[in-house]
Each structure stands twice: as C-alpha cells, then as structure tokens.
Amino acid sequence: MAADAHAAAHDHGSGHGHAAAHHDPNIGTTGLDNRKVGMWIFLGSDCMFFGSLIGTYLSYKGKSLAGPTPVEVFDIPLTSYSAALLLASSLTMVLALAALQENRVKRAAWWLVATAAMGLHFVLNQVYEFTSFVLHHGLTLSTSLFGSSFFVLTGFHGAHVTGGVIWLTGLVILAMRGQLDARDYTKVEIAGLYWHFVDIVWIAIFTIIYLIP
C-alpha cells in the first residue's frame, strides 16, 4: 500500500523531467510550472505592497498628535502567541504538501485543516486585539496617525491571512470530495508559497511594529 503510493509519487516526481514537458501543458520552457512562476511574481509584487504600507507606518512613527502610544496599547505576549501560531502553521503547511506528494490524501487534508485552523486562530486574535484597542484604549482609525497606519497595515495583513484560510479551506473541500491527490500537488504547493509569504510578512511586521519601541 505504502509502496504503491511511493511508486505513484515517484512517477509524479519525474514530471519535472524533460520528457514530461510534452505532456503537462503547465510545464514551460524553464521546466517550471507556469502556476508556480506566476505565484513567485505575484509575491514579488506583494512585497512592494507591504513595503509601501510598512514605509508609511515608519514615516509616521512618533508623529501622532493625540491618542495612546504604541507601547501603551501593545499586548506583546498575545501577539507573540499569534506569531507562534503563524510560524507553526508554516510547518503544518509543509507537512501537508509532503503528505500529498506521497499521495496520502487524508493525512494531507488533516495537515491542511491544522494550517487553516491556526490561521483562523491568528485572525480571531487580531479581531480581539483590534476590539480591545478600540474599547479599552480608545484607539480608532481616526484617533491618530498611529491608529490610521497601524490598523491599515495590520488589517491588510489580516485580510491576506483570511484569504489564505479561505483558500486552504477550499483545498480541504476538494480533498474531501476526492478531487485532490498527488497529481495536484502544485495546487497545494502554490497555496503554501502564499502562506509562507504571509507568515514572513508577519515576522517583519511583528519585529518592526511591535518589538522595536
């Protein structure tokens, strides 16, 4: 059973080779999958997106005219927990891909569920954090430059995580309907590229916005 699965995975693995270029319409001149190249280009573009938002935050750092300061509102233990969740979810994402490449669909689906669940937990933490900023500290979008730039930057990151959770959920549904196996590993791989990217962006945001006073 396991040996069969390995054989299937091996056959699929050779799909990178030159001979397969005639069969899989997604494999192009460079031997890479079109969808994967496209995702890398998108992530490069998204770097500029977050770069612009982080740049905006930094250029307004300490220039607020009113309202609470970052040090007063940040709950570092909670945010550290969120960061840990996202980091751990990158691991489960890798495990999901590895399981799918071995054609262990059920196992892959569970790792995807775990990844999506941690992502969802991260988003819920952020909802809690935003709510407590508004209710307990009186920090809103229009309180100060800090409020404006903080909520917009981290909010767009949260939106990226939410998009990723929806994407992962879609993959889980496909797996449950029997429409996802080792042949489709690229679909999980590009979702993984996106997920790791969102994770890395959070490491940057966590360090630059939360940890550096």
Next chain:
Amino acid sequence: MATQAAFMPGQIAEAPTGLWSWITTVDHKRIGILYGTTAFIFFLMGGIEALIMRAQLARPDNTLVSAQTFNELFTMHGTTMVFLAIMPLSAAFFNFMTPLMIGARDVAYPRLNALSYWIFLFGGLFLNASFLFGSAPDGGWFGYANLTSKQFIPGQSIDFWMLGLQILGIASMLAGFNFIVTIINMRAPGMTLMRMPVFIWMTLVVQFLVVLAFPAITVALILLMFDRFFGTLFYLPAGGGDPLLWQHLFWIFGHPEVYILILPAMGIVSEVLPTFARKPLFGAAFVIYSGIMIGFFGFGVWSHHMFSVGMGPVADAAFSVTTMLIAVPTGVKILNWIATLWGGSIRFTTPMLMSLGFIAMFTMGGLSGVMHASPPVDLQQTDTYFVVAHFHYVLFGGSIFGLFSGIYYWWPKMFGRLLDERLGKIHFWIMMIGFNLTFFPQHYLGLIGMPRRIYTYAPDLGWNFWNMASTIGAFTIAVSMLVFIANVFVSRRSPPVGPDPWDGRTLEWTIPSPPPLYNFAVVPTVHGRDELWLQKHGDEEHGTGPVPRAPVPTREDLAAIHLPPPSYWPILLAGALLIMLSGLMISTAQIVVGGLLVLYCMIKFMMEYHRPPEHGGAH
C-alpha cells in the same frame, strides 16, 4: 456549445464568430484586438478633451468653458491618455504579438488575460461614467494630496477617480503576471533569452515595472480611500498627516510608469528599423541591457518630480545625479537605432517614417527632460508650459509615434491586409506638422512664464500668438487622426497579403496573415534573434547557410493541437469586482453582495479546469 468545439480537431481551423464568441474569447489575438479598439476609442475621447482645452486657450479671456470644466478636462485628459490609451494600446501589441514572436500558441493564462481586458474595460467605463453623474474627476491626473481630501473636494469626483484607477491597476497587474510568465516560460525550443526579439525584451521589462510599481499607487490610493471613507488621517495636516507622503508614493509609481509608457514604443521601433533597413539591430544586446538598466534606474529617480517641494540639498543632489544617469542608457538606444540605419538599404514605408519620427521627437523630449535633472533649472520651469511641452514630446512624439509605427507595421499580420501607404504617409506628415505646431510653441510659452492648468489668461501677457498657433496645431493632429480612420476603412478593400509582406525578420512573419486560431501548426525551433531572416538568407555575417524552416504540418500535428475553450467567467468575475468596488460609493450592502459574488466567481473560475484536459479528443 462552443466550449466543446475548440477541442475538436476537425474544427480547430475555424474561428467561431458572433458577439458571444468575443465575450467569451480567451484567444490572445482577439483580446489584443479588443484592447486596441477600446484603447483607440478612449484615445479619441482623450483627444477631444484636449481639443476643447485648446479651443478654450486659443484666445485670451475666452469663455468657452468654465474653470471647473477646465479642471475636469485636464484631469480626464491626463488620466485617459495614460491609463486608457497608451497603456492599453501597448497591451494590444503585448497580447497580439507576444505569443507570435516567441512561438507560442497562447499566453500562459488565457482566461486571466480575458479577465484583465474586462476589468480594464469596466474600469475605463466607470471612470468615464463620472461625466454622466456630473462629477468628473477634477484634481489633476496626479491627484495631489490634500487637494483630494473631503475638505476641499467633498463631492464624488475624486471617488470616481481613485476607484477607477484602483480597478485599472488590478487589470494592469494581472496582465503583468501573465506576460512575465508567458515570456519566461512559453518560449519555443531554441529561443534563449538573448534570442528573444527586442520588442519581447521591452515587454518583459515593462511587465516587471508594472508588477513592482503599481503596488505603490495601490497603497497610495488605499490610504486616500481610507481618508475619504473611513476617517483616517494619512494626508490630513490637521491630524499630523503629511501630504508629501502621497507625492512620494505616487511618483515611486509614477516614474516607472513613464517607462511603462515609452519602453513598448522603443521595442516596436527596434523591430521596425531592422526590417526596413534590411540590417540586424545594431548592438541588439546593448539595446536590451539598456532597457533593463532603464527599468532598474526607473525606480531611483522619482523625487525629480518633487524638486520644488524643498526636500533639501542632499535629496535634491542625489535625485539629480540618478536622473542624469538614466539618460545614458536612453542615449545608448538612440545611437544604436541611428547606427542600424547607417549603410542599410532603407525603405521609407509608413511604419519606417513613424519610427524615424519617434527617434527625432523622442530625442527632443529626452533633451528637454534631462534639463530638469538640474534642480535650479527645474525650479524655473516647474508648473509651466515648458513641462507640458517636454512630456508631450516624450509621450506623443515618443509613445504615440512608436505605437502608430507598430499599428502600420503589424496591421497586415493582424487583419491580413495592408493599410494604404499613400494615406499612411499623408497621416504621418499631417501628424508630424500638427504635433510640432502644437507643442513646440509651448516650450517658449513656458519659458516666458505661462503656467500649466490655467483655464484662461489676460490679453497683454504676450502669450496670444503662440497659444493660437498651438490650438491650430492641435486641430491639425485631429485631421491626421481622421486620415488614419479613413485609412482603416479603405484598407478593407485592399488585397489580402501573404505571411511576410514587409520582408520581415522575426517569427510572426512565418505564419499566415491573419494567423490561424492556433498560431503555429508546428511549434518552431528557433536558431537566432532574426529567425525568419536566418531561414531566408542564413547568417550573412558568418557566412552560414539558411536554417531549416518548420516542417509542413501533418494531420496528426493538427489533431494534437488543443486550445483553451472559451469561458464566460472572466467577464462575470470582472463585473462582480466592479459591483464590489463601486459599492464603496453607494452602500455597504453592495460591497458585501459584490464581495460574495467575487468569491463565487473566483471559485468557479478556478474550478473550471481543476485538472488540465486529457490529450486527444473532446473533453
């Protein structure tokens, strides 16, 4: 019905017809024609806006339009020409020519390509719908903060502008991802990067600029959107915000955008000159590297648009130096083009005339541009008509001449018939004279102090004569466009042409005009940059004989071709996106409904071909 037909080997040569086939098309050639047609209509609209402005400025103290209307006209003229005319006219060539020149049957993501077009179309219509609501954008195409804040422009005009640009940006970026992957990953065997035609290289550089520069304006517009709709303080000095943030974000996008507008024309000229000089492009590798250098430097010069805001001597000096540097690779290209002509056997066809016009006019625009690299000179000229003259020499004398060169050059490939040469030459000369009559006097007007964006002027300032001359020139340009439109209709009666009417050099001329649905019956093997020339004459420099042509296709070859079937999800997804984003101006309910529609259409779009169709036969 049509969904299945495209996979049927027997029907593969037959292009489907009818409106539905255009709405659901994923064929890069049809999408190219859609882009070109739409962009040309927007180009005429932008031109009419310019004519009204010139009519207003023909005489001092004129009252043809009000100050408010004039603000709307120059805002919409700039926005239209940049985002709805020049960029999509270039996109028409990217779409039609890229697969043909790299030996591919379509782009990497054909449905995404259709999606880009529909989002672009809806974005353009949305932006222009503002005229119907009587609130056309009036804050300039650059939309400087904090003029665009609710405090100064409370109506919906800025909302139309920023949401319209946001929608158009999505279309451009999606196309950017598509063409980068297409060029990197869809080349025919043997087409190494350095064997790619220079037009393809410039396309690649442009797409990298698009995907890296548009996020900056996306963020700038998001911040503006939050300021206007959700009460943030990004651009509001009263809350500590700095309007300069807008200028930085806008020009970090805006200067690469300048190269997004000019590099496609440079690519076209680099194809046209070798064909009509019967010589390979002089130092083609240099031209390619210069294009890449321009792309890199393009991100390091943005603040030369901001010398007058007082950034301090260090920033001024740094951006002054980078701006002078970026003139070097541009100058390299101009020298290479001229050297290509040297000793060639030149045919003065219409595309060649347009390309020569490009070189002359763009050089003048480049020279008046590099003057602004010096902050003291820039301070003298900023906000005067000198700047208007400069960038029209680059964008009209450069981009538009280059794009018309491409239109005349590739028209027979696109439609199987030549445009009339006699009318083409009349078009060229009227446009050349009209263009210089319009814009050359504006240098002088600027130097004697006429500011930009004023809707009228007093009669005793000495500006009367040259303003009238400029207006006459503008209407002369309009006449040349009528000649071109007449030419399009006349060309429908000209005889059909073969695959290679110009004695061309690159792959697109090896296949019939217009190309069949599948472009290449047999995917070609490429031996050099000028593949067709090598097939016809061999390498004359090294004395090697002609390289083999692609074999005659067999029935099996044709049967093995499969093309992506049509899809209606691109237009539906684009429509859902428009509903969602325009909801920001109407109601939260519409945003939510639109958002759910977007999600639904995206899932349908993605799941339409969850797995690639199997080989051989209908699927």
